[in-house]
Structures are given as structure tokens and as C-alpha cells.
Amino acid sequence: MSAVKCNTQVLKRTFLCTKGLIYQLKAAAAQELDELCFLSAQSMPNLKVSEHFRMVKLLGEGSYGKVMLAVHRKRGTPMALKFFPRQSTSLTSFLREYNLSLSYCTHPSLTRALGIFFSTPSYYVFAQQAGLYGDLYSVIVSEAGVNEDCVQRVMSQLSGAVTHLHSLGFVHRDIKPENIFLCDSSCRWVKLGDFGLARAIGTTVRAVWYESPFCTPEVEPAKEAEKEMERRQNEGTEEEVEDIWISVEPCIDSWALGVLVYCLLTGCFPWEESTHDDRGYRKYKEWFDREAERDEKMRDGEWRGEEDADDYIIMERKQRDNPPPSQFEGLSPLVMTLLKELLHPEPKHRGSPEEILSYLGGPWLMETEREEKRKAEEAEKEARKMRERGGVEEELLREGRGER
Incomplete structure (x- = not known):
């Protein structure tokens, strides 16, 4: 056996072992989280909120419940108390979010629980770090976005936070401006929060379509299934539509980060929903397919004269030859290349959040x-x-x- 062939086999075995080890570590993290939930369920106290906390103001509310800014009466420590209605929240989902935030959100740009959790007759409650300056949604100016330096600063932090979460074996699955909290008025320090939808990598979940640009295109079949179910109900047919199941993968978060970049730069969304029914998304997909075809030709050597060109010059040439859809007007070739990585229609080819770091420092707007x-x-x-x-x-x- 030749040395080259031998080395190739050794490298292949090493890669497979490393890949297997990663999956084992991620599976271990999911199992560890389940064990933490089981243990904390045995020790959850019942408390009267007013005896231990002084309520200051409402920080936010939604379908999950509400978040109140509070001060611990004995310690004098400000914190956010997250209230989950017991009628609509399972103990398992409450403890999963609490323990994930407490034990795994150790990155400075992830909102961490503070080790205080309890129940009342009406709510499950846990304490977490408070974002005293609101959320990212509150600072985005409609049709203008935010300052480009701020955008790159925020995305740099989120790239690290999401990469950290993925490395521990979890996917956030709900990245959006409302779930990114500000630690100062200038967005110099932000924290990603709300881990209610976070799941272990590789977990199989039912595909749920919702009308939002953050919803990934691979969930479009669930929209069709929903339409079919409505049609059968209208016709009085009792036959049910089979559920569609998908695997939870990091590429779900990559898509959301790509949409977020666009939102911060423009103050708009690139499309209403990422389905072929949406004109904005359809235009993007057509442009993306042309880009992919050109990239393939470059790899096959059909395009000459690019070998010695600077990377940014190549990006500019490509943008001139294949102008992006009108909703991307004003965005530089650099950020369009990044968006092409994060907003890849095929999930298995989607770039990782870590790639954002490679695009920092250069201009993301044509004006810049x-x-x-x-x-x-x-x-x-x-x-x-x-x-x-x-x-x-x-x-x-x-x-x-x-x-x-």
C-alpha cells in the first residue's frame, strides 16, 4: 500500500472518529440537560413573589408570558423575572429553558439565568440577567436600519454567541431582533435570549410553517400541508394530513442571522416569507441560482482572468455581471457575498455563523x-x-x- 493511500485512510479514520466524538459530545449535552431538568424538578420551591422581590416595571410580554424588572429584597440585586403561565406551559419546557440558560449560556452575549427558580399558584418563574436598555427591535429605524458600525459590532457578538451555543450541541431556533437585548444604549454589548425553542442538534421536530422572513425555506412543504389540511376540512374530509418532520440543525440559526443582517442594514425585511409564493424571495432565489451557476463555471475553469484578481474585485465584478434584486440595492458586494453564504436555499450548503467574522471591517453599504x-x-x-x-x-x- 502506498504511503499516500495509507495517509489518506488514516486521515479519513481520524475525521470519522472526530465527527463521531462531536456527535457523542452533543448527545451527552442533551442527556445532561434532561438530567438537570429531572433534578431541578425535585427541588423547585413555592414562593410568594412579593415577599422576596420588589417589582419595578414590565420589560416585555408575549405568548410565552411576561418579563418583569425586579429587585431582590435581601440582596438588592436587579434582575429580570420571567413568568410562564402554568395553564399554558409544561413543567418540562419551563425547566428546559431555565437549565439551558443557567448551565450552557456562558458566553458574554448569551442571556444567563441566575440560579433562582420557583413556582406560584399561577406561574413558573426564573430569574435572569436584565437587559435594561430594551431589545434590538426598539433601535431599528424603519427603512433606515442602524449605523453600519453598530451592525458589524452586533453581528460580531452574535456570531460568537451562536457559535458557542452550537459547539455545546444546541440550536436557538428563534433568533430575531425582539430576542436580542441591549446592555447599553449604543449596542456595544448585546445578549441573545429567549431559549424556549432551543433544541439539541439532531433532534427531530414537527415542521411548523409561519409567515415570517426568519422561517427557513426548507419548511415550505409544511405550508403546503397546512393548505391541504384546510382544504380537506372545508370539504368535510376526515382524513388527516401526515405531519412533516425535520432535523434540528445549526443552519436554521444561520438563516436567521442572514435575515437579521439585512434587517439591521436597511430597516426592512428582504421578503415577507421565504416561499416561492413570495415575489421578493422568488427574485432572490433566481439571482442566487445565477450566482451558483457562475461559481460552478469558475470552478470548472470556464471563466478566465480571475486567478490573480483581489477577492473584493472579484465580488464587484460578479455584482456588476449579475446585479442583485432591487430590494438589495445599496448593499456592497462584500455583504452580498456574506448573505449568499447565510441565506443559501439549501440548508446543507448554508454557511456557519462563524463565517460572519471573515466579513467584518470592510464596507457593508455602497455608501460606506x-x-x-x-x-x-x-x-x-x-x-x-x-x-x-x-x-x-x-x-x-x-x-x-x-x-x-
């Missing part, structure tokens, strides 16, 4: 790119003037020394 080019041109002009002035002064010195 033009301003950077203008400044570079001005700097070059100034440098040229200094060089010319230096040459004249050198010439005068030489004349003064009688060298001419």
Missing part, C-alpha cells in the same frame, strides 16, 4: 464603500503632493550646494 474610496483618493493625492514637494525641496538643496 464610496466614502472609503473618496478618503483613499484624497489620501493618495495628499501623499503625491508631499512626494512632489519633497522632490522640489531636494532639487533646491542640490542647487544650493552647487551640485548642478
Whole structure:
């Protein structure tokens, strides 16, 4: 057996072992979470809220329940208390969210539980770090977004937070501006929260379609199934539609992060829903398919003259040759390349959240790119003037020394 073939087999076995180890670690994390939930269920106290906490104000509410800013009466510590109605919340789902936030959200941009959990006659409650400056949704200006530096700063933090969560074997599944909380008024420190939909990687769940740009395109069959069920109900047919099941994978979060980038930069959404019925998404998919075809030709060597070109120049050329849909007007080639990675229609080819880090520092808006080019041109002009002035002064010195 040749050395090359032997090394290839060793590398292949190493890769398979490493991959298997990763899956074992992720499975262990899911099992550990179940064990934590079982143990905490045995020790959950019953408390009267007013005896232990002073309520300050309502921070937010939704289908899950409500979040109140509170101060612990003995410690004087401010915290957020998350209330889950017992009538509509299972103890299992409450304990899963609490324990996941407490034990796994150790990244500085993940909202962490504080080790206080209890029940009342009406609610299950746990305490978590408080986002005192509201959520990201509250600072997004409609049809304008937020400052580009702020966008890159926020996405850098979220990239690290989501990558950390994935490394521990969990997918958030509900990334959106309302679930990203501000620790200061300038978005210099943000925290991703609300882990009610988080599940272990590889878990099989029923596909649920909902009308939102954050809903991934692979769930579109669930929309069709929903339509079919409505049709049968209207016709009085008792035959049920078979449920569609999908695997929970990190690519679900990648899609949401891509939509979030667009939302922060523009103050809009790229489409209402990621299905072929939506005109905005359909235009994007057509553009994406053309891009994929061009990339394939480049890999096959049909496109020449790109080998020595700078990466950004290649991005600019591609954007000129295949302009993005109108809703992406004003976005730079750099961020369009990032969006193409995160918003890949095929989940198995979707980029990871970590890839966001590779696109930081450059212009994400055409306006920023033009301003950077203008400044570079001005700097070059100034440098040229200094060089010319230096040459004249050198010439005068030489004349003064009688060298001419």
C-alpha cells in the first residue's frame, strides 16, 4: 500500500472518529440537560413573589408570558423575572429553558439565568440577567436600519454567541431582533435570549410553517400541508394530513442571522416569507441560482482572468455581471457575498455563523464603500503632493550646494 493511500485512510479514520466524538459530545449535552431538568424538578420551591422581590416595571410580554424588572429584597440585586403561565406551559419546557440558560449560556452575549427558580399558584418563574436598555427591535429605524458600525459590532457578538451555543450541541431556533437585548444604549454589548425553542442538534421536530422572513425555506412543504389540511376540512374530509418532520440543525440559526443582517442594514425585511409564493424571495432565489451557476463555471475553469484578481474585485465584478434584486440595492458586494453564504436555499450548503467574522471591517453599504474610496483618493493625492514637494525641496538643496 502506498504511503499516500495509507495517509489518506488514516486521515479519513481520524475525521470519522472526530465527527463521531462531536456527535457523542452533543448527545451527552442533551442527556445532561434532561438530567438537570429531572433534578431541578425535585427541588423547585413555592414562593410568594412579593415577599422576596420588589417589582419595578414590565420589560416585555408575549405568548410565552411576561418579563418583569425586579429587585431582590435581601440582596438588592436587579434582575429580570420571567413568568410562564402554568395553564399554558409544561413543567418540562419551563425547566428546559431555565437549565439551558443557567448551565450552557456562558458566553458574554448569551442571556444567563441566575440560579433562582420557583413556582406560584399561577406561574413558573426564573430569574435572569436584565437587559435594561430594551431589545434590538426598539433601535431599528424603519427603512433606515442602524449605523453600519453598530451592525458589524452586533453581528460580531452574535456570531460568537451562536457559535458557542452550537459547539455545546444546541440550536436557538428563534433568533430575531425582539430576542436580542441591549446592555447599553449604543449596542456595544448585546445578549441573545429567549431559549424556549432551543433544541439539541439532531433532534427531530414537527415542521411548523409561519409567515415570517426568519422561517427557513426548507419548511415550505409544511405550508403546503397546512393548505391541504384546510382544504380537506372545508370539504368535510376526515382524513388527516401526515405531519412533516425535520432535523434540528445549526443552519436554521444561520438563516436567521442572514435575515437579521439585512434587517439591521436597511430597516426592512428582504421578503415577507421565504416561499416561492413570495415575489421578493422568488427574485432572490433566481439571482442566487445565477450566482451558483457562475461559481460552478469558475470552478470548472470556464471563466478566465480571475486567478490573480483581489477577492473584493472579484465580488464587484460578479455584482456588476449579475446585479442583485432591487430590494438589495445599496448593499456592497462584500455583504452580498456574506448573505449568499447565510441565506443559501439549501440548508446543507448554508454557511456557519462563524463565517460572519471573515466579513467584518470592510464596507457593508455602497455608501460606506464610496466614502472609503473618496478618503483613499484624497489620501493618495495628499501623499503625491508631499512626494512632489519633497522632490522640489531636494532639487533646491542640490542647487544650493552647487551640485548642478
